[in-house]
Amino acid sequence: MRGWWREISGLVLPVDCGGCGTPRTPLCEVCASALYGTAARRARPVPEPAGLPVVHAAAPYGDAVRAVLLAHKERGALGLARPLGVALAGAVRAGLPRAARAAAGPLLLVPVPSARHAVRARGHDAARRIALAAAGELRRTGTEARALPVLRQWRAVADQSGLTAPERLANLAGALEVAAGGGRLLESGRAVLVDDLMTTGASLVEAARALRVAAGPRFPGPVSAAVVAVPPISFEMNRN
Template structure:
């Protein structure tokens, strides 16, 4: 029984850094700096899928940042959600002009949904958990924000691993929709799509399409929505592009 509890506690409150493995800390200062210590930047995949909103990321997807994301997402290290939420909050701030955005109401963090099978296999929804942590961090710094999980998958999609950018776009085309009544909720603030990782941008482009499809107003949601992620490939940061 004692050994079982140690294993569970190690998942919820890791005794080693989730980035580099140094002992006796959830995330060491060095790995925390890599994850959320820098300024978030605009990222663009190449090729860029049609309909992709402006996306900002907190950090390049490499080394310690990659380890932290995988630890939380695939290995159940739920204690890392707070650090990842802090990183996502920084990307959200970069994605939205503030305080001018106050006129649009609170920030509505809309997580890109995972496939139901993936959520069952992992035992949690990583993007939604990180979004909740980010919303809490934003509120602590005076920015009104809440999570609005209004997107869902309307049909099954294939595993994205190993697919090219074009194959991912085709796999996700028309796959998402806004839940009944979600359109009215979106009218209450400024929508920001959020996810843990952007690679090709296909998921965010499809999520933006689904949001805009619910609206019937002169200025569509797609013209106003922005997106923020914890990490993206290093080459997608604008500073690294010619």
């Protein structure tokens, strides 16, 4: 019921900009420019954990970008999924020049899953929704892509907020798995892990491990990743 009401209310009620509150627009031009007005770049957390895929990010996490992500994830502003998907698609494209040379088949956007209790509390799966929007944007601009939500948490994990980087890695170690039959689906294209935000990189490290375990030696090439935003230090210090 909660998810249904959010879907309907987003269509019939007046909305304000998710970034700055400008009335009668889900995303104003200024906040849209902050979200996807610049080229996506390589991102590395400090310190960078072992096993982290090559990550590209659309924008630094701050001000308008932070507000838009929180409005979508925590406040149910579902209309923001499309602009967030556009930003994520830009980050996916930024990782393509190197990855595409060995790629075969479509891009498979694999969202990093949230804990089940978080999805229930929010009424929607934010990363999955953005992955679907990004896949649609990539197809619209000529890149074969589809969302492939095959990852899931098979055991409970602690809330990551307040944990140090090593604690986050330990908390998530071995927590994700690929759903039955997912390994075979991963063989059909080039997997790109996607998420809305990267902080320490622990979630992407664990997600990459789970993909490699599921597909084994048949896995088609290295895992890459794309996210909407990262802390500014991860984004600005590694321009390329």
